[in-house]
Amino acid sequence: MTQTEEKKEKNGSRSKKIRNIILKILGAIVIAIILFLGIVYITNVISSNSEAKKIESYGQHVSVDGKNMNVLIQGEGKETIVLIPGFGTAAPALDFKLLIDELSPYYKVVAVEPFGYGLSDATEKERTTENIVSEIHEALQQLNIDKYMLMGHSIAGIYGIDYVNKYPDEVTAFVGIDSSVPTQPGMDAKLPVKMFNFLKKSGLQRLVVKFSGDPYAGLAFDEHTVEQMNMLSNKNSNSSTTLNEMGHIASNFKEAQGLTFPKDLPLLFLIQANNTGVKGWIPLHEEQIKDSVHGKVITMDGEHYLHHTLSKEIAEDVRAFMNEAK
Structure with missing residues (x-):
């Protein structure tokens, strides 16, 4: 060699x-x-x-479409407020607790947990605005609630504008808590539903949440409520029902673009004073009230979940606005 x-x-x-x-x-x-x-x-x-x-029970179950929808009712006021959550709020009735406590001395407050949220059942029915709105309405019908102010957070602005047009004889006013606007930019983007599904099913979601810090740190929620919300978040976040809703977000926004709030409906928007994530946040809401007989936009210094830190102010603004509208 x-x-x-x-x-x-x-x-x-x-x-x-x-x-x-x-x-x-x-x-x-x-x-x-x-x-x-x-x-x-x-x-x-x-x-x-x-x-x-x-996980402990709260509220009461209402039969809708053959399934159980959970609803929490607090207060005995002559006027009724129906609360609708934003997308992905895992335990709406608990998440709204601070606001409910401020409103319930003056109103009958009804916090609805749509399918896939809180203690409500999951559903395989498509999460279109039409289905979500009709299910919430059916729950209220079952409870014999037929006259109420509709108050919603975030994406409830999209469901709400459809709702008030479908049931104008029932809704006495609409209040948006940093609520979404059909024409806001960026809502036509395709969301990574499959990735979130993998995170959920693999268990990686729990790990990510664990190292992401406490979202309720420094807030006025008691320790027990926080524990319950965290457990319900682990259960409901990125479930098949909410992921189906995520997949419909773009189309739900698009369909809402042809809608406007009725001119004679009192309209109050409580929104972030400094929303850096959405361009023209304040003008977008001002555009929604421009033709309203009684419309108002109030800016507030806080994060997207305004009701976590400004519940007292929100309740005061709602009462003052409704007194003006009468």
């Missing part, structure tokens, strides 16, 4: 050893990832089963 041939053989042997080492490292990494995902998945299953036993 020549010197050149010996050198080639040594180089080939060395390359083979390096390749084998790399393959072993890659194999170890793959095994580690599989083990990690397996542990995350099993931990999530065990935790979910454990939490399911700790």
Whole structure:
């Protein structure tokens, strides 16, 4: 064997050893990832089963479309306020608790938890605005509630504008809490539903939430309520029902673009004073009230969930506005 041939053989042997080492490292990494995902998945299953036993009932169930929809009623006022949550608010009746406590001395407050939210059942029915609105309305019909002010957070601005046009004889006013506007930019984007589905089913969502910090830190919620909301968030966030709703967000916004609020309907928007995420946030809402006989936009210094920190102010503004509208 020549010197050149010996050198080639040594180089080939060395390359083979390096390749084998790399393959072993890659194999170890793959095994580690599989083990990690397996542990995350099993931990999530065990935790979910454990939490399911700790979640406490509140409110009452109403039969809608053959399923149970949960509704919390508080207060005995002559006038009724119906609260509708924003998208992805896992436990609406608890999330609205601070606001409900401020409103209930003066109003009968009805917090509706749509299918897939709070303690309500899941559903396979498409989460179109039409279906969501008709289901909420049916729940109120079952409770014999036929005259009320509709108050909604975030995406409830989209469902609400459809609702008040379908049931104008029932709704006495609409109040938006940093509510969405059909023409706001960016709502035609396709959302990563499949990715969120993977995070949910794999258990990685629980891990991400755990290291994301406490969303209720510094707020006035008591410890027990926070614990319940966190458990319901683990249960409901990115469930099949809410992911179906996520997949319909773009089309629901598009369909709402042809709608306007009735001119004679009292209209109050309580919105962020400084929303850096949506261009023209204040003008968008001012446009919605321009033809209203009694419309008002009030800006507030707070985050998107204004009712977490400004419940007292919201309640005062609502009472003052409704007194003006009479």
